[in-house]
Amino acid sequence: MSKQYIYIVQAMLEPAKCKIGVTNDLERRLKEYNNMTGKSKDNIYQYLFTCEVSDMKQVEDDIKDEFRRLREEKSREIYFYNSGLFEDYVKFIKSRKMFIKEIFIKTDIQKEVVKIVKREKPSLGERGLTKENVMKKARKVDNDEFYTRYEDVEKELEMYDSEIWKEKTVFCNCDDAVDTEDNRKTSAFSLYFMQNFKKLELKKLICTHFGSVVDLFNQGAKGYIFTKDGFSEFKDYPKGYTGSFDDPLSLKILNEEADIVCTNPPFSRMMDYWKIIIKSGKEFLIISNIANVVTSAYITYFKENKIWAGYNEIDWFLTPKMELTRAAGYWYTNFPIKDRPKYKQLKIIPLEDIPEKHKKYDDSKTLLVDNCYIPNDYEKIFAVSTRPILNGLLEKGYKIIQDKQYIPYINNKARFARILVQKI
Ligand SMILES: C[S@@+](CC[C@H](N)C(=O)[O-])C[C@H]1O[C@@H](n2cnc3c(N)ncnc32)[C@H](O)[C@@H]1O
Numbered sequence: 356m357s358k359q360y361i362y363i364v365q366a367m368l369e370p371a372k373c374k375i376g377v378t379n380d381l382e383r384r385l386k387e388y389n390n391m392t393g394k395s396k397d398n399i400y401q402y403l404f405t406c407e408v409s410d411m412k413q414v415e416d417d418i419k420d421e422f423r424r425l426r427e428e429k430s431r432e433i434y435f436y437n438s439g440l441f442e443d444y445v446k447f448i449k450s451r452k453m454f455i456k457e458i459f460i461k462t463d464i465q466k467e468v469v470k471i472v473k474r475e476k477p478s479l480g481e482r483g484l485t486k487e488n489v490m491k492k493a494r495k496v497d498n499d500e501f502y503t504r505y506e507d508v509e510k511e512l513e514m515y516d517s518e519i520w521k522e523k524t525v526f527c528n529c530d531d532a533v534d535t536e537d538n539r540k541t542s543a544f545s546l547y548f549m550q551n552f553k554k555l556e557l558k559k560l561i562c563t564h565f566g567s568v569v570d571l572f573n574q575g576a577k578g579y580i581f582t583k584d585g586f587s588e589f590k591d592y593p594k595g596y597t598g599s600f601d602d603p604l605s606l607k608i609l610n611e612e613a614d615i616v617c618t619n620p621p622f623s624r625m626m627d628y629w630k631i632i633i634k635s636g637k638e639f640l641i642i643s644n645i646a647n648v649v650t651s652a653y654i655t656y657f658k659e660n661k662i663w664a665g666y667n668e669i670d671w672f673l674t675p676k677m678e679l680t681r682a683a684g685y686w687y688t689n690f691p692i693k694d695r696p697k698y699k700q701l702k703i704i705p706l707e708d709i710p711e712k713h714k715k716y717d718d719s720k721t722l723l724v725d726n727c728y729i730p731n732d733y734e735k736i737f738a739v740s741t742r743p744i745l746n747g748l749l750e751k752g753y754k755i756i757q758d759k760q761y762i763p764y765i766n767n768k769a770r771f772a773r774i775l776v777q778k779i
Contacts, residue, residue, distance in 0.1 A: 359411035360458070361418075361448055363404040364388060365436065373403060373436040375418055375444060377411035381458070404445050407455040414451050421447055423538055425677065439671065439679040499621035501672035501682055503642060505543040511686045512547065512617075512640065514666045519615070519638070519690060520555035526613035526637075528600045529620040529628070530565035532572035533581040535588065540572045544618055545581070552583060559584045561608055565598040578602070600628060609635050617641065619684070626652050633661050638689055642669060645683040648744045649772045651759040657744065658755040662687050664745040666696065685745060697746040706730035717763035723773065729753070731778070738763060738773040752779050 357379040364385070365373045378384040381402070388400035408414050419426065422444065425435045434444070448454060527544045534540035541549070545562045552560060559582065566578035578598025580591045596604050600620065609616065609631070616635075619642040620628040629647075632639050633656060645668065647653040656662045665686030671679050706714070709728040716722055722737035724730065729743060729751075738761050739748065749755065753776045760772040 359408050361406055361408050361411055361414050362402055363441070363444060364400050364402050367399050367401065370436065372433050373441070373444075374432050375415075375434055376432050377415050381405055401461070402459055403441060403461045404448075405458040406448060407458060408448075408451065408453045409455055410453045414448060414453050417451060418444070418447065426539075435677040437678055499623050500675055501619075501622075501680060502675070503543045503619045503669070504671065504673055505546060507667070507669050507671075508543045508547045511665055511667050515640075515690055516693070517555060520557055522556060522558045523614040524559040524561065524612050525557060526608055526616045527560070527562040527618045528605055528609065528616060529563075529618040530572065530598070531562040531618055532564040532574040533562050533590075534572070534574065540574060542572060548617075549583065558614075559612070561612065563598045563600070563605055563608075566596075567598075580604070580608070600624075601631060606631070609637065613637055615639065629653060629656065629662075640665060640686065640688045640690065642684045643687055645685040645745070646741060646772075647685075647687070648741045649760050649774050654755060654760065654774060655758045657749065658758060660749070662689055663692070663749065664688075664697075664747070665690075666692065668745075692747070692750075695747040695750065698751070700727050700746045701729055701743060701748060701751065702727050703729045703731045703751065705732045715765070717765050717770070718767065719764070721761075721763065721775070723763055723770075734778060736775050736777045738775055740771065740773050743776075744774060748776065753777065754779050 360378050360381050361375070362378065362381060362384065363373050363375050366388075376384070385400060385402060422434060425440060426433065434440070445460065449457070525548055527542065527548070531542040531545045532540060533542075533545045533549065538546055542562070545560070548555070548557065548560045548562075551557075561583075562581045564572065564574045564577075564579045564581070566576050577592055578596045580593065580596070580598075582589055582591070593604060596602060599605060600609075613635075614637065616632055616637050616639040622644065625643055625647075628641075629643070632641065644650075648657060648664075653662075665688045667686055669684035669686070670681055672682050672684065674680050702709075706722075709724060709730060713725045713728045714722060714730075717738075722730070722733065722735070724737060724739060727743050727746060729739070729748060730737065736756055744755075755774055756777050757775045761775045762772055763770045
């Protein structure tokens with residue numbers, strides 16, 4: 356029987372795409388690509404990765420399924436490409452049980468080409484702004500337009516007991532557009548709930564599209580509400596509806612219909628978003644900045660036990676151009692976390708056993724501990740960084756004792772922001 360291969364191939368002049376295909380003859384297939392009529396002679400195809408598998412059709416189907424959001428068109432084998440995605444493709448192929456052996460991998464692909472999409476900025480004179488103002492605003496807009504990857508939604512939501520979803524109405528209220536014709540124009544949150552509607556035994560899914568000039572999902576400038584109620588699915592464009600999470604209609608859905616809110620809200624509106632969601636008293640699973648734990652605007656929520664860390668951190672998002680970009684995100688929730696796996700990263704031991712380099716006193720004689728070391732015999736207030744809180748310190752007999760962040764000074768020099776805690 357002839358051998359079966361999976362390959363990833365790329366044309367030199369099309370670096371943002373690659374093709375993932377199957378063949379029984381790698382050499383012949385590459386020749387076919389390079390003999391294609393109508394192609395520029397310079398646009399040479401080269402393999403980025405090839406491997407032998409026992410069932411190429413099955414692996415190909417698995418790839419289509421896993422990376423459906425990264426396919427350029429449903430019917431073709433073209434996928435979005437960058438070095439981070441390439442690593443994901445290879446890792447996935449190698450994890451299949453049909454994988455036999457790697458034959459070739461292009462090794463000079465730069466690791467982690469992280470591109471932040473820069474928008475054109477108006478001249479400062481035109482806007483009467485300082486350079487700092489403009490840069491700060493531009494960064495905020497960029498961050499607002501980061502997509503959540505499907506796998507990150509799946510990885511977190513599957514950690515929770517499936518009972519939490521049963522007969523519930525889920526509300527995705529931050530530009531979680533739904534395009535029933537094209538998954539790539541559907542947010543990962545909406546897609547996850549659409550695809551798992553039956554399995555989770557959901558009652559209803561309501562997703563809103565934010566009508567703005569920056570149109571992340573190519574859904575037009577008009578806000579809409581998508582509802583899936585059992586088998587019936589419909590889109591509503593109410594007059595004057597903006598799609599904003601604080602639009603009166605969105606607030607009505609939140610307060611009167613939603614049981615669980617789940618989304619990745621815009622970074623620039625985070626404070627308002629948290630205020631509204633927490634005030635609603637609804638259950639939620641949302642993505643926000645990892646540093647919220649040590650940011651004054653949010654500390655009271657953690658202190659009062661209205662929100663806590665979920666299971667996972669998110670380091671990668673997608674830009675509207677489908678390029679991977681780094682941002683420090685974390686899941687936050689008010690659902691119980693069972694046997695938080697990150698407890699084991701906390702090192703709760705007597706103060707004298709904490710290595711010297713991980714404990715010091717600042718200029719006001721407050722103890723600062725690092726690297727998730729926590730003293731279990733220290734009665735006074737001490738300062739920790741973000742990690743111990745995310746790893747569940749407040750569930751281990753410690754409490755936050757101040758509503759704002761703590762900036763330690765050592766020899767009059769300010770250090771990273773922390774949070775003051777104390778053993779209960
Ligand atoms: C970080 S992105 C996340 C998008 C999508 N929820 C996801 O997870 O892929 C935030 C989205 O919220 C949109 N947005 C900005 N202001 C909004 C508002 N007031 N209400 C709802 N969505 C808003 C942005 O345009 C952007 O599409």
